[in-house]
Each structure stands twice: as C-alpha cells, then as structure tokens.
Amino acid sequence: MVNTRSRSLPNEEMEGALASGEDRIGALPDDLLQNVMSFLLSRDAMRTCVLARRWSTLWKSVPALRIEDDLATDSNKFVDELLRLRDPAPLNVCDICDVSEDSDTEDPETFCEEAYNRIAPCLRYALLHQVRVLRVSAPVFPTDLVLVSSHLKRVELCHMQFEDSLDFSSCQVLDVLEMTDCNIYAPIICQSLRHLNMKGGCFDNEVRYHISAPNLVSLKLAPESGLTPLLDSMPSLVTASVESSEEEFHHCFALLSCDDGCTREETFSVVLEGLSAATNLELTSDDLKQRVNGTDERYAPKKQSLPSKHLKIVKIICGLMKDDARVYRALKMLCAHGVPFEKIDIQ
Known part of the structure; x- marks a missing residue:
C-alpha cells in the first residue's frame, strides 16, 4: 500500500509556511x-x-x-x-x-x-x-585585447573581429576557447588550450594564418569563408572536425600567401598536415565548384603529410551525392596520405 500522506507532507509544510509568513528563502x-x-x-x-x-x-x-x-x-x-x-x-x-x-x-x-x-x-x-x-x-x-590571467579557464567570444594576434599565452590555465561569428585575421596562439571551437565568421581570404595550440584534444572549425588556417603540431588531438564552404580553401596554392612564407607544393592539404594525430577526423565541404581536371586526375604528393598511426575513422560528409567527383578526389588524397580505405566512412 502506498502511503499518500508521506508524499503530501512537503506541500502541507509549504502551505503552512506561506500561511504563517515564514521566510524560507531568508533562512x-x-x-x-x-x-x-x-x-x-x-x-x-x-x-x-x-x-x-x-x-x-x-x-x-x-x-x-x-x-x-x-x-x-x-x-x-x-x-x-x-x-x-x-x-x-x-x-x-x-x-x-x-x-x-x-x-x-x-x-x-x-x-x-x-x-x-x-x-x-x-x-x-x-x-x-x-x-x-x-x-x-x-x-x-x-x-x-591582451588577456593576462592565471585563473581564466574558459573564453567564449561572439560577433568580434580580430586583426592583431590572438595570443593567449599569458593565460596559463585556459582550457576552452569558443568563437561564434567572429572574423579572424590573425594567428591564434595558446599553449594550454585543450578545446577550440569556431563556428561561423571567417578567416582571411588572402593570408593563411597559424593556429598554434599543441595541447589541443578537440578541434572544430566551421567558418563561413576564408582560408583554413595552418595547424601546427597537435600530438594530443583526439577529435577534429573541419568544415569549409569551398573545398579549395583546404589546400595551398601559389597565388595565396601563408603568414610565414609557405614552401609547400601546390594542392598540398594544410588540413591533413595538422591533424595527423587525430583519432577521429571529420571533413565537410559544401563547395559547388568541382576542381577536377579530366576524368583521370592523379594526386601524387611528393611526401605524405598524414602518416597517421592514431586515426581510427575519417568521415566524408556529402551534401549532394556520394558519387560526386569531389568525393572521389578526397578518397584518392586520403589514401595517398596513408589513410587505409577501410577507415573512411562516406555519408
């Protein structure tokens, strides 16, 4: 048998407190x-x-x-x-x-x-x-903007624009940086950072800047436009997701400049170079332009930029069709950089 009286006691006590004018919050x-x-x-x-x-x-x-x-x-x-x-x-x-x-x-x-x-x-x-x-x-x-703190652990910025260096080196315990609809025309530097999430906004269209955060565990870049940044070594990286509205922004080209003077070969994947330690990798592009020259395009890099020993799965997310020529090109590029075909998941 259920004791309904025991359930009603709190309500009765509350009603009694209200009737007596007792200040429960003040207590x-x-x-x-x-x-x-x-x-x-x-x-x-x-x-x-x-x-x-x-x-x-x-x-x-x-x-x-x-x-x-x-x-x-x-x-x-x-x-x-x-x-x-x-x-x-x-x-x-x-x-x-x-x-x-x-x-x-x-x-x-x-x-x-x-x-x-x-x-x-x-x-x-x-x-x-x-x-x-x-x-x-x-x-x-x-x-x-110069943030100096030995206590700051999380920073969330929205609708801001940066043209000077985003150097958080003086924030010794900064763990999370989230940027929403921010325009970034500068390097991002933070030694302690473990989680970086950028959604919306843009990077520079002419200069490819650096992200230097060697202790990152998770990375998500989803700008609306701009050149995907050069990613310095991230040996602790576990999950990474990079989205771009235009596929070509993931690659180096002779006409585009990196902020430190780029010597990489044409069509070099700057994304894959920086994510070699990732266990889970997701690349997304909704570019409608197909940069495919001929039906038998060959991708033969001079060296592998992604000799990943940690990567467990790569997701290729298709906005339209799985037989899109860009998917074929991405497969060849990943395989050329040492990613086994069985680790690639096309969605």
Missing part, C-alpha cells in the same frame, strides 16, 4: 543565496537590495557579473556604479553582452572601436578579480 545561508543570485543579470541582482536589510549588501559579493545592456546609453553609468560598489570578491563568471545598435558614426570600424571601449572596463575588472569563465558578445574590433 538560507549567504553563500547559497549568492550562488543562486549569480544566475541573475547583475542589474536584477542589485535590485534585491530593497527586499530586506539583510539583502542590502548580498549582491555586492555575488560571484558573477552578467551585463546585458545597451552600453551606449545611460546603462554605461549603471555598469560604472556596479563595478565601483561591488566588493572585491573573486568572480566565477563574467558575461558581457552589449546590445547597442545606434551610433553617431557611420564608419563600421569606428563603431566597433567605440563598442570595445565601452566593454573594456568590465574586461579589466573581471581579469583583476580572477574570473574563471569569460563570455563577450559585442560587435567590437579590439585593437589591444
């Missing part, structure tokens, strides 16, 4: 309340100061900054006051989202520089207070 310890408040936008967390005397200062030590405002308006004054009044407690998370749309300038570059100047104080404050997770979503063009 929670400060650190637990502040942890709950850390999921609120900072503007809302600050508003809790009017609830009761005890709440008047709780918001000051919440271990998160979450700012989602039009920082081009009076909201910027609120952010200044927030940073001034907050206690110097360490931060777990700093989440900045500038939703500004209007500007006095019609120059896109000036607009982005102004936007960066608005979020820069928050970035400096977060790094000074040992932030571990940093998220920035803003249409900015940071000309002097």
